[in-house]
Amino acid sequence: MALYGWTGRILRVNLTDGTTKAEPLNEQWAREYIGGRGVGARYLYEEVDPRIHPLDSANKIIFATGPLTGTSASCGARYMVITKGLQTNTITTSNSGGHWGPELKFAGYDLVILEGKAPRPVYLWIYNDHVEIRDAAHLWGKTVFETEDRIRTELGQPDAIIASIGPAGENLVKFACIMNDKHRAAGRSGVGAVMGSKNLKAIAVRGTRGVRLANPQKFMEAHWALKKKLKLHPVTGAGLPTYGTDVLMNVINEVGTLPTRNFREAQFEGAYNISGEELREKRLITNKACFACTIACGRVNRLGEGAGRWAVTTHPRNWKIATEGPEYEPAWALGADTGVSDLDAVIKANYVCNELGLDPISMGATLAAAMEMYETGTIGDAQTGMPLRFGSAEALVRMVEATAYREGFGNELAEGAMRMTARFGRPELFMGVKGSEFPAYDPRAVQGMGLTYATSNRGACHLKSYTIAPELLGIPEKLDPHTTENKAFWVKLFQDVTSVFDASGVCIFLTFGIGLEDLWPELAAATGTEYTLDDLLKAGERIWNLERLWNQKAGFTAKDDTLPKRILEEPIPAGPTQGQVNRLHEMLPEYYRLRGWTEDGRPTPEKLAELGIPA
Amino acid sequence: MKALNIIPEKCTGCMQCELACSWVQTGTFQPSRSLIRVNIFDELASYSPYTCFQCEEAWCMTSCPTNAIAISPATGAKVVLEQVCVGCGLCAIACPFGTVFYNPDTHKAYKCDLCAGDPACAKACPTGAIEYSEVGREAPWLEPWREMVNQNYLDVISG
CATH class of the missing domain: 3.30.70.20 (Alpha-Beta Plaits)
Structure with missing residues (x-):
């Protein structure tokens, strides 16, 4: 049977012996796990032993698109990178937008599975059926931007879309990203370092084929209805296009949820300086959309003249006058978390993160932990080479560069907050879960986010169940952020629904404006699979349980579903949320119960049988 | 008479127009077959859809x-x-x-045949960067561009 939505082919590349092979997609898995994050996880579950070291050549990296990637479905731009993450040792599913995922679909592949390890630096060139492993010795050490330009030039393909790693990935920085379209990142959990360990510098793709749909008429109707809904919604139709994701900065700060100076406080006095409003007024040139995106939250901001000492001078041709970002999370991590309120320094640090292939969330959070160690006297100038005080823009920009190249104290920062704080005997200063640093919401002030962080399958991650939406923004209904009541239910629901969105190949920002019931007709019409709404929720649950099971086999237990001591025991010192701690113990047992897991958080054989997951 | 009026300042580079056009051409989503192309000028932070002028x-x-x-x-x-x-x-x-x-x-x-009077690209554009509207309205961005082109021409003929 012909497949629709999916292209029905996967590309398998063995980097060790340089062979490439197109294979048929496992159709049953495609229907059960939808695509993207789901199918990718299923392949990883089948093919990779969870107990291996992430840098072992037996680890594989899977680039996966969903059935809606490359269609005109709003925000159908996403691809997922699935592998065993270096920073977390869990299964990792890092998502990125831009144009790379659709281009892979146009080349005729749903997934690319990369195996083994190349003997010397290489990059992969995919042009429809033509797949070639090319030498990348001349690209090794180059920045992301330079790599993209050089590959396009040497291939003579101005339309090729490139996903690459920067020096951070080559130097195995624990939180290195895979970057595409220069400023889009599959950011967290250290996927870039896994790619670097395989000596793979980049994957360049050009595709000229089409994505076919099962029921075009129905699809277009669903697409138009969804698009209209997005346009009319205040968040996706006005807030995000006008101020970008950084619209959250003032909102989150106002309600005392903005973690400041390594989570010592929950309000930042300099928040306005790094907010979306300020960015729009002082820096914004234009909005930029990912492929097929009808929201266009991306910011293209001015730098160069006027940016003073933080002007970008490293790469004159690219983005001479402009850079993308910072988004809310980087602005928080590089700004509020390190106490820096100098907008130009934050923009510069964010630019350098993109250029060198670093995850700015982990970067900022790790630096914040180092700053707290410095201010409490654990480390001094002898180790750091410069004062690492909270609020020092100087330290921020210098350390970002040093980290990517592992120079001086950057070599310590490159290990991430968990390993760095443990090395200096201050593990309690690591603010994160399972090796991954927290993103920009204080879980003491928003109870549901605490459960989200604790139970996420790739460590502290806000994207796997964004309960900020109901708890603070009132989407789809307003919940009290300070109670734990019913939060387990919401977190589970959001985890399952988000899994479906991720698996479909669309952006989860859609969930601000629409629900699963709006995505469902699109998905059904594109794939021709008679999904019911329940089937989709079940698919989401299946993906979640599969990832959980994989982590369990990798050695993770309920003991890892926890939060740092500061979050559980040290109350927020001031502001509207003064006195709050996260009461995870009130939510976790209920969450396990709702999931149908045992009391120690293990999926039961019955649950696995019900979902059709092989144990 | 109506024509496609393109306002580059409003374009975000989302490719919805390319998707819609390729849809009309091929019945699939295949931007490589689109008759409207979005040019992305990263260094200038500028995006511009571009198709037949019906000159x-x-x-x-x-x-x-x-x-x-x-x-x-x-x-x-x-x-x-x-x-x-x-x-x-x-x-x-x-x-x-x-x-x-x-x-x-x-x-x-x-x-491009203007979709027989109902252009799919203009309908698909989420930001209003492509309008199908009455001509006769001068596009404000055209003036400096025309001056630039004419200047080049004058430079060439005057040696």
């Missing part, structure tokens, strides 16, 4: 040896008559703007 002095039409390009009475668009087209590709070469294409599957030329 008055249509070189594609005048160059066609079989008179296969005609003017639609309803929209004024220059349209390829597939029955007459022999697929020689002269029109694609003649077009100074690169907006006439050759389809290797059908061996015919194809170009």
Whole structure:
């Protein structure tokens, strides 16, 4: 049977012996796990032993698109990178937008599975059926931007879309990203370092084929209805296009949820300086959309003249006058978390993160932990080479560069907050879960986010169940952020629904404006699979349980579903949320119960049988 | 008479127009077959959709040896008559703007025909960067561009 939505082919590349092979997609898995994050996880579950070291050549990296990637479905731009993450040792599913995922679909592949390890630096060139492993010795050490330009030039393909790693990935920085379209990142959990360990510098793709749909008429109707809904919604139709994701900065700060100076406080006095409003007024040139995106939250901001000492001078041709970002999370991590309120320094640090292939969330959070160690006297100038005080823009920009190249104290920062704080005997200063640093919401002030962080399958991650939406923004209904009541239910629901969105190949920002019931007709019409709404929720649950099971086999237990001591025991010192701690113990047992897991958080054989997951 | 009025400042580079156009052309989502192309100028932070101008002095039409390009009475668009087209590709070469294409599957030329008066790209654009509106309204960004082009021309003829 012909497949629709999916292209029905996967590309398998063995980097060790340089062979490439197109294979048929496992159709049953495609229907059960939808695509993207789901199918990718299923392949990883089948093919990779969870107990291996992430840098072992037996680890594989899977680039996966969903059935809606490359269609005109709003925000159908996403691809997922699935592998065993270096920073977390869990299964990792890092998502990125831009144009790379659709281009892979146009080349005729749903997934690319990369195996083994190349003997010397290489990059992969995919042009429809033509797949070639090319030498990348001349690209090794180059920045992301330079790599993209050089590959396009040497291939003579101005339309090729490139996903690459920067020096951070080559130097195995624990939180290195895979970057595409220069400023889009599959950011967290250290996927870039896994790619670097395989000596793979980049994957360049050009595709000229089409994505076919099962029921075009129905699809277009669903697409138009969804698009209209997005346009009319205040968040996706006005807030995000006008101020970008950084619209959250003032909102989150106002309600005392903005973690400041390594989570010592929950309000930042300099928040306005790094907010979306300020960015729009002082820096914004234009909005930029990912492929097929009808929201266009991306910011293209001015730098160069006027940016003073933080002007970008490293790469004159690219983005001479402009850079993308910072988004809310980087602005928080590089700004509020390190106490820096100098907008130009934050923009510069964010630019350098993109250029060198670093995850700015982990970067900022790790630096914040180092700053707290410095201010409490654990480390001094002898180790750091410069004062690492909270609020020092100087330290921020210098350390970002040093980290990517592992120079001086950057070599310590490159290990991430968990390993760095443990090395200096201050593990309690690591603010994160399972090796991954927290993103920009204080879980003491928003109870549901605490459960989200604790139970996420790739460590502290806000994207796997964004309960900020109901708890603070009132989407789809307003919940009290300070109670734990019913939060387990919401977190589970959001985890399952988000899994479906991720698996479909669309952006989860859609969930601000629409629900699963709006995505469902699109998905059904594109794939021709008679999904019911329940089937989709079940698919989401299946993906979640599969990832959980994989982590369990990798050695993770309920003991890892926890939060740092500061979050559980040290109350927020001031502001509207003064006195709050996260009461995870009130939510976790209920969450396990709702999931149908045992009391120690293990999926039961019955649950696995019900979902059709092989144990 | 209506025409496609493109306002680059509003474009976000989302490719919805390319998707819609390729949909009309092929029934699949295949931007490589789109007749409207979004040019992305990263260094200038600028995006611009770009398609056939339906120019008055249509070189594609005048160059066609079989008179296969005609003017639609309803929209004024220059349209390829597939029955007459022999697929020689002269029109694609003649077009100074690169907006006439050759389809290797059908061996015919194809170009923007304004979707018979209901252009899919304009409908699909989420930011209003492509409008299908009455002509006669001068695009404000055109003036400096025209000055620049004319200046180049004057520079050339004055040596």
